[in-house]
Amino acid sequence: MPHPVELIGGATTAVITGSTVVELADHDVGVLSTLTVAFAMLSAGVTLTERVAQAVTTEVYRCSVQTCSVEIRATRNHAPERLAVLREMATDHSRHGTAVL
Numbered sequence: 615m616p617h618p619v620e621l622i623g624g625a626t627t628a629v630i631t632g633s634t635v636v637e638l639a640d641h642d643v644g645v646l647s648t649l650t651v652a653f654a655m656l657s658a659g660v661t662l663t664e665r666v667a668q669a670v671t672t673e674v675y676r677c678s679v680q681t682c683s684v685e686i687r688a689t690r691n692h693a694p695e696r697l698a699v700l701r702e703m704a705t706d707h708s709r710h711g712t713a714v715l
């Protein structure tokens with residue numbers, strides 16, 4: 615099921631791209647150029663939407679030890695128990711402190 619951000623992002627992309635295409639048609643821009651612009655706008659919109667959706671659906675757990683750079687990213691569609699395990703692994707330094715890069 616798509617996240618609301620994805621729906622809004624997709625709709626916004628479609629509306630902006632559609633109005634740009636209409637405007638280009640008004641200015642006698644060729645079909646190929648119009649398609650190129652439309653495709654570029656769509657792919658940019660999709661990429662941006664994916665980034666935003668990922669940011670709002672991803673939990674980041676960081677180690678509380680200052681010198682430690684361990685962090686775990688998990689999407690929120692995991693079961694709460696699994697997220698709890700991941701959070702514990704990331705925030706409890708003794709669980710990963712022996713790891714050497």
Ligand SMILES: [Zn+2]
Binds near residue numbers: 682683
């Ligand atoms: Zn740590």
